[in-house]
Amino acid sequence: MVSVGGAGKRGALLAAAALGAAVCGAGLIHGWRAARAQWTYAAARYGSGAARLELRELLARGAAAERLYPWNYAFCRWIAEEAFRLAGPPERAFERAAAERWCARGLQLNPYERGLRILRARLLQARDPAAAARDWAAYTAWHFWNDYHHALLLELYAAADDVEGALAELEWVKGTPYEAEGRRRVAEVWERERAFTVPAGIGRGRPPR
Structure with a gap:
């Protein structure tokens, strides 16, 4: 005769084994799906004819x-x-x-x-260049010490005709490979701003250094 306690233990062991098999099966399926997806990605990007x-x-x-x-x-x-x-x-x-x-x-x-x-x-x-500048400014604040991040933010501020924002970012790209391009963008937005605010015939001055 099988004791009640023994039957309960065997039932628990069988349940644990079934659970383990299910977990292993799910893991195998997940691994196969991940591998298949990665193969699809690699074939599309690097395979023959990908270009x-x-x-x-x-x-x-x-x-x-x-x-x-x-x-x-x-x-x-x-x-x-x-x-x-x-x-x-x-x-x-x-x-x-x-x-x-x-x-x-x-x-x-x-x-x-x-x-x-x-x-x-x-x-x-x-x-919407202003929205782009706000979005990228949030990322730049999080990952601040990167010259390109400030150069891109300067570009976006300039595209949005935000002179103050562009000038602030120019300070962060001084002495980097992005400085010359940054100065050019600041000069362009400065000229656009002056064209709207200075009456005809009055000298427009020079953009800030």
């Missing part, structure tokens, strides 16, 4: 990879960058929409991914 992929085919492969493993923000970034590269000018609505969608998806997975934050700033710049 000839049409955007629609690339988007289809991206969607297939995302269904398998929806946590690869690097794939999102690459697709978004490729779509943005093809989006113009002149602007092409389908390509821009694809860039925005995949950029947003990647940032859902990793809100601080540098390449995606740069891309979002560029996408915003075309529509």
Whole structure:
């Protein structure tokens, strides 16, 4: 006769074994899906014929990879960058929409991914330079000690005709490879500002040093 206690122990062991098998099975499936998605990504980006992929085919492969493993923000970034590269000018609505969608998806997975934050700033710049500057300023405050971050913020402030913001960022790019370009952008926005505020016939002066 089997004791009640013995049967209970065997039942617990069987349940534990079943749970372990289920966990192992889920792990194997997850690993297979991740590997398959990574293979799809690598084939699309580096495989033979990758350079000839049409955007629609690339988007289809991206969607297939995302269904398998929806946590690869690097794939999102690459697709978004490729779509943005093809989006113009002149602007092409389908390509821009694809860039925005995949950029947003990647940032859902990793809100601080540098390449995606740069891309979002560029996408915003075309529509609303001031919004782009605000968005990138938040990232620059978080990752402050990087010359390029300040150079890009200067560019965005200049695009938004924000003289004060551009001048403030110029201080952070002095002595870097971005200084000359930064000064040129400040001079341009300064001239645009002066053209609106100085009456005709009055000397416009020179931009700040």
